Amino acid sequence: MASRRQILGAIASSAAGWSPVGDDVELARLIGEHHRFDEAILVAEDEADALLISERRSGGKRSAAAEAACARAEALHEAQGRVANAVINTPAATVLGAAYKLIVWRKEAAISFPDDFDGAHESFTFSAYRDLLRLTGLLALEHPHDRATLARMRKYWILS
Secondary structure, eight states: OOOOOHHHHHHHHHTTTOOOOTTTTHHHHHHHHHHHHHHHHHHHHHHHHHHHHHHHHOOOOHHHHHHEEEEEEHHHHHHHHHHHHHHHHHHEEEHHHHHHHHHHHHHHHHOTTTOOOOOHHHHHHHHHHHHHHHHOOOOGGOOHHHHHHHHHHHTTTTOO
16 A cells, blocks of 8 residues: 555656646646645654654653654644635646646645545546546556546445
């Protein structure tokens, strides 16, 4: 199973090949910024986890350094949320821009079927995401869990 860091790296390297046009330039900038926050959050969370684990093992109280690392990770999450809102509210100018927005959605959703699908609406969204990857030639950017999710979807009845 791919780690979150591997998934983020695959998305980043693929987005680097996207040459946006017109109004998609701003969307591409925002998606890049969203990805940079992912990387910074991973580093901050790794630091906080290491401090907290070390302190638990030594039986000590939570240190100021651990508190600061946790606060830094939380601040990065909040800032990324503002960027995510900007991505969501920036209309894609092209089908490729829409596909990249759905690639970010898929990374954020981290869903697997049927465990994380509440109903037909999520299946329709996942299906549209897969269609856009295929139609835009971006299948190489699929989420590592997509194929297993597709295989499981074929065997289940979706309640609407």
